[in-house]
Amino acid sequence: xxxxxxxxxxxxxxxxxxxxxxxxxxxxxxxxxxxxxxxxxxxxxxxxxxxxxxxxxxxxxxxxxxxxxxxxxxxxxxxxxxxxxxxxxxxxxxxxxxxxxxxxxxxxxxxxxxxxxxxxxxxxxxxxxxxxxxxxxxxxxxxxxxxxxxx
Numbered sequence: 001x002x003x004x005x006x007x008x009x010x011x012x013x014x015x016x017x018x019x020x021x022x023x024x025x026x027x028x029x030x031x032x033x034x035x036x037x038x039x040x041x042x043x044x045x046x047x048x049x050x051x052x053x054x055x056x057x058x059x060x061x062x063x064x065x066x067x068x069x070x071x072x073x074x075x076x077x078x079x080x081x082x083x084x085x086x087x088x089x090x091x092x093x094x095x096x097x098x099x100x101x102x103x104x105x106x107x108x109x110x111x112x113x114x115x116x117x118x119x120x121x122x123x124x125x126x127x128x129x130x131x132x133x134x135x136x137x138x139x140x141x142x143x144x145x146x147x148x149x150x151x
Contacts, residue, residue, distance in 0.1 A: 024117030029129065033119060034136050039074035039103040039112055042123065043067055043081070045093045061086050063111060064093045066101065072133050074103075082111040091116045100126040 034040065043066035050062045061084060068079040075081065084107050085093060093099060102119040103112035114120045119129060135141040 029119065029132055031136050031141055033102070034073060034133065036104075037073060037102045038105045039081070040072035040101065040133065041066070041068045041075050041079075041081070041103075042070040042072070042098065042100050042126075044069060044098050045095050046080075048093070048095060050087075062092065066099075069098065072137070084111045084113045086116050098123040100129055 045064050046067050047065035048062055049064075064083045064085060066081050066083060068075050068077055068081060071077055071079075083093075083101060083103065085091065100119075100121055100123060101112070101114055104115050104118055105113050107113050121129065132141065
């Protein structure tokens, strides 16, 4: 009996628990990130639609409706757009809150996608990004990468 109990305790202590983690490389904050984005805008979340949980019961994504308040790339002020967001890592948008959104692309339904490792941020943290976007818009963001010349 003692050996069984000891074996159970050892297994419980030494057996690795499953874990999930997300590790993102620091995103680029320059003209390249602006050029790579499908759209960049400031906007307010006006609606949220959570997608059904996956087969493991994990809520993993939501669709958010934004009212665009400032366009930086690809949209117009006043547009209403839908953004898909992976929420598995707790990276939700909040209703009524303003964000600077870097859309990575579009999903198969045409909605913009904002990944968890991108530059999208709440407006209270967005000033350095806004300054960079203004420099890119003004053409004052420094020397641009050169495209290799073909021989």
